[in-house]
Amino acid sequence: MIKTSIALISALFLLLHGCKDNPEKEVMDIAENTDEHPTLFTLLSKEKTNVDFENTLKEGLNANVLVYEYLYNGGGVATGDFNDDGLQDLYFTSNMGNNKFYLNKGNFKFQDVTNIAKVTGRKGPWKTGVSSVDINGDGRLDFICVIQGRCPKTKERTSFS
Ligand SMILES: [Ca+2]
Ligand SMILES: [Ca+2]
Secondary structure (H helix, E strand, C coil): CHHHHHHHHHHHHHHHHHCCCCHHHHHHHHHCCCCCCCCCCCCCCHHHHCCCCCCCCCCCCCCCCCCCCCCCCCCEEEEECCCCCCCCEEEEECCCCCCEEEEEEECCEEEECHHHHCCCCCCCCCEEEEEEECCCCCCCCEEEEEECCCCCHHHCCCCEC
């Protein structure tokens, strides 16, 4: 009986502290950097960085957690100096939309070069992640995207660097 009561009280405590009224408020609290609560990271706006990538999911009959349990696992991000200028660039995968590739221009400014580099990824779902590696051993960094689900044999391996 005592173990059950302790478990219920613990569950109630976790439930109450796990629920927040306003998740955006929490993000803003984390971003506030004060002398009393110094932060390691600073939230930068898309207006400052030009990074406007969003992994937007559109739920439907064939896209919901009952059909696909990994629906909310998210996309991926890879960093690396893909153009050998000494600055870390960014590549984001979107589960349902177009991937985005940003070249670092310095001072936290990025340029969207997705269409120039022709690296939007395949049309439609389901792009799950990305990693940076010199996959072909030519000494230049590549990024490799992961797609989950069925696709034609001819589309199984597509690389770009
Ligand atoms: Ca770079
Ligand atoms: Ca390479």
